[in-house]
Amino acid sequence: MSKLRLTITMSLDGYVAGPRQSEEHPLGEGAMALHEWFFPLKAFREMHGEQGGEINASSEVVEERRANIGATIMGRNMFGPIRGPWPDESWRGWWGEDPPYHHPVFVLTHHERRPLEMQGGTTFHFVTDGIESALRQAKAAAQGRDVWLAGGASAANQYLAAGLVDEVDLSIAPVILGAGERLFEGLARDSLKLEQVRAVDAPGVTHIKYRVA
């Protein structure tokens, strides 16, 4: 069975993005600090065509997270800084011409746009008819493999509230953001039955995986 797997990094005070997202601050102000555990890794450097980098307890987690993923879903704010209707087709994501997905990516938006085919197997599909439609399309595209729910907070919280997430793999960074976009916001008490699968103590971060019952 193809699963929907939310993988996301959160601050200790619950934020997955900072305030005032912009082209200059894709993750909002201050939120690059969330990912400091990731940047030194060999896995990160390889994604960007660079040599070297560390292998530590996070490396296996990153590998596990990437395994068996056939499609990705993300919110529109994760795709870019533009709000409202697309002015044209010039915005092509944050990741350059060869994005690190290499599979179909479904972007949740209220505004229609033609699919955007990039290099390396990534095609961005813009889904305007809701999260369930995006999940159906992503699962079909994944051909039996799992679907990665990449964020941001709003997309994650909508899928969590709808009971559509099968697995939450959370990286908790030792960072206080003080403001921004909160994960788990708006969920009612006990609306998710979570079972802890494993926790990994890695340099500068803790990775906790939960199964949603």
Place this chain on the structure above:
Amino acid sequence: MSKLRLTITMSLDGYVAGPRQSEEHPLGEGAMALHEWFFPLKAFREMHGEQGGEINASSEVVEERRANIGATIMGRNMFGPIRGPWPDESWRGWWGEDPPYHHPVFVLTHHERRPLEMQGGTTFHFVTDGIESALRQAKAAAQGRDVWLAGGASAANQYLAAGLVDEVDLSIAPVILGAGERLFEGLARDSLKLEQVRAVDAPGVTHIKYRVA
């Protein structure tokens, strides 16, 4: 050097207590679920004079947290459900006549009250002149040992914001509370420099210890 050590259990959505605390719901509604990892432990049962119980990965963490503690600080809501001036001296805490502290406990309150000596070495002192005074008194009482900051959220957040906490040992429970008292609320971005010391994967909970730089 005597340290101030915050030890507290938090839900995945950041709450350390539920809403509507009362005599019936000391931790607020739903928040007993935060502590489900603790109740089956031998260490918990022993605290209540009972036999048996589990020893698992949490046991060593609980032991480490209790070691070298000479005094405790808590907020007034953690001591009891009464708000405003004390009507009389009949409320003697949630823990019966032999509370599980066995050392001086400093209760932050705006309302004066005489010290309350219980059995087993626990005396509750009511501190009305602020968090710094409570910390000075607790450190003096601890005689070189550490001071445990037990909560709740408001007391913890005041000490964190004032930069007075040396160590944060957080238990993260796989629970969504949806409402209540949030830890780390009101802290500005980067107001705490936290360094992850260790994370422990235990049944139904993850324990993460941070040093405050």
